Amino acid sequence: xxxxxxxxxxxxxxxxxxxxxxxxxxxxxxxxxxxxxxxxxxxxxxxxxxxxxxxxxxxxxxxxxxxxxxxxxxxxxxxxxxxxxxxxxxxxxxxxxxxxxxxxxxx
Amino acid sequence: xxxxxxxxxxxxxxxxxxxxxxxxxxxxxxxxxxxxxxxxxxxxxxxxxxxxxxxxxxxxxxxxxxxxxxxxxxxxxxxxxxxxxxxxxxxxxxxxxxxxxxxxxxxxxxxxxxx
Numbered sequence: 444x445x446x447x448x449x450x451x452x453x454x455x456x457x458x459x460x461x462x463x464x465x466x467x468x469x470x471x472x473x474x475x476x477x478x479x480x481x482x483x484x485x486x487x488x489x490x491x492x493x494x495x496x497x498x499x500x501x502x503x504x505x506x507x508x509x510x511x512x513x514x515x516x517x518x519x520x521x522x523x524x525x526x527x528x529x530x531x532x533x534x535x536x537x538x539x540x541x542x543x544x545x546x547x548x549x550x
Numbered sequence: 551x552x553x554x555x556x557x558x559x560x561x562x563x564x565x566x567x568x569x570x571x572x573x574x575x576x577x578x579x580x581x582x583x584x585x586x587x588x589x590x591x592x593x594x595x596x597x598x599x600x601x602x603x604x605x606x607x608x609x610x611x612x613x614x615x616x617x618x619x620x621x622x623x624x625x626x627x628x629x630x631x632x633x634x635x636x637x638x639x640x641x642x643x644x645x646x647x648x649x650x651x652x653x654x655x656x657x658x659x660x661x662x663x664x665x
Contacts, residue, residue, distance in 0.1 A: 444613075477651050479597075486646055486655040487597065498653065530597055534651045538612040539587075541597040 449542030455550040472535035552577040554656035572647030590643040
């Protein structure tokens with residue numbers, strides 16, 4: 444199985460901050476990776492697909508980059524509605540696997 | 551746009567079979583190229599992908615659950631289903647259905663395994 448190591452597991456940030464979350468794959472996964480945002484009590488919502496493509500309707504402050512084994516999700520200017528938990532998902536090979544999640548909290 | 555909705559019992563007895571259905575609206579599950587997945591989330595924990603059924607009917611299950619899981623589809627009703635047998639308290643979770651690589655997701659349904 445491909446292991447997805449996501450870091451950090453949590454962080455505190457302020458509105459307006461730039462933040463970066465990283466996922467590392469235990470083996471190369473090309474660009475077969477998505478990023479998801481989950482708010483409490485809600486289903487996850489995809490933000491980024493194919494590692495760097497912005498999902499329709501998602502604000503442009505979200506961006507993704509990377510290929511192979513290292514991937515990043517960047518929020519250029521954190522907004523109040525962005526406080527949530529973020530996950531990566533690799534679908535390069537089965538079983539598809541998620542990162543452990545990054546909880547973004549208000550500082 | 552495609553929407554998904556899970557349905558099924560919220561309480562299952564230990565050792566019984568958990569059965570959930572995902573109803574797809576705004577699209578056909580037989581349309582080419584789509585994976586229809588089940589994913590679960592234990593209380594306060596991360597996401598675990600359970601498996602999928604492809605539009606062709608092919609299935610794949612995560613190895614840790616493979617011996618207990620069946621995913622099937624009823625194309626005529628635009629529904630796909632999850633059956634998880636011999637459940638224990640460790641199977642208590644919110645169960646989600648989703649299309650392809652998680653876009654979109656259903657709202658999720660909490661299933662509690664308890665007597």
